[in-house]
Amino acid sequence: MTEIAPVLHLSGVTKSYSVATDAVPVLRGVDLHLNPGETLALTGESGSGKSTLLHIAGGLETADAGQVRVAGQDLVPMTDTQRAAIRCKDVAVVFQQFNLIPSLNVADNIAFQARLAGRLDAQVVGHLVAKLGLSEQLTKYPEALSGGQQQRVAIARALAARPRVLLADEPTGNLDEGTSSEVLEQLLALVADTGAGLLLVTHSPGIAARMDRRLHLSRGQVA
Template sequence: MLELHQVHKTYATPQGPLRVLDNVSLRLAAGQSLALMGESGSGKSTLLHLAAGLDLPDQGIITLEGQNVASLPEPTRAKLRREQLGLVFQQFHLVPSLTVIDNLRLQARLAKRDDAEWSDYLIERLGLKGLEKRYPEQLSGGQQQRLAIGRALAPRPPLLLADEPTGNLDETTAGEVLELLLSLVHETQCALLIVTHSPQVAAPLDRCLRLSHGHLLEAPL
């Protein structure tokens, strides 16, 4: 599903070059879940952005469904993201001018996979029944993040990438959102890569890797 092979990424800083990823390799199989942990600034989000084709490696190969992401022009990478990826971020990135139901179905419509029956089911599972005509600002933080998860899963992508998806939520709400996320991922059978600093978020997943000084290390769950 997703493979990174000997990936390097360096950023220029006022103090000189900063190597964030150093010869990083990983494989994520279809239907598998993987937590990526590490301290702030360790390169977790950078790796996720590279996997999504939002950034490009300095060296190395990144393949998604057998396609070398870095070799594709940006319009093709954007098409690949629409059709193959679901993205969930710490910031909800909902469209403020769209209602709940239109936000939910936005990604599916862009991917030409809009399914009204599936959307209605998601609304029910997300606990948003009766709120379809509200706008994001009228929802709580937990409701907004559940909506963002539903939007990402509405096209039934084969791969879901999540960057600190519970980072903006209180502990109780975070636990509820994580449980819902993992349940829907199981239902859709998509692969899942979560970037997190939380052992509680990582614990239910199949595998855990830790980024440290640019290197990936296997971490016990």
């Protein structure tokens, strides 16, 4: 049987921040892997380093040591420009804050990252728009949308570029319970459709339980 190569593989990742004259360790030799089509929850107390780990996995921050391999490519020795190229094509991030571009309508927000990656496909976008119930919103601007609609747009934008890895940082944290459940259902269905690996940071045991696997970050290490 052919072994499946992880789309995301972290090995021995460390990270510290300077506070005054001291180096404060946040991550202490973190290992994790994520396979294509797999969903993985990352839990932990506030301040445990979950967002830092997610940012390192996406090349938004650099590790002090260790390996961070996305689609087989190690981000750690890369230049900022090289990491940006990986983020553009192989990684997408959905944040708790929707981070839509206010001057662009919904259609252009959805197409934004896919255009940058040179992967804009009308059929893919149409599928996402239909699945997320955004067909009637395409000419509207973000300020005219509800929180749930804005997060759906953010999810569509992330997946329109057909990333190998989808990183989500409390993606339903700003939504009410009913909307949160609906958006999560749509997100998981679309991840299954696309075959992307999903690493999702959450404080919610209920959301974590919906993932294929769960890891807990404590004192800079995962278990």
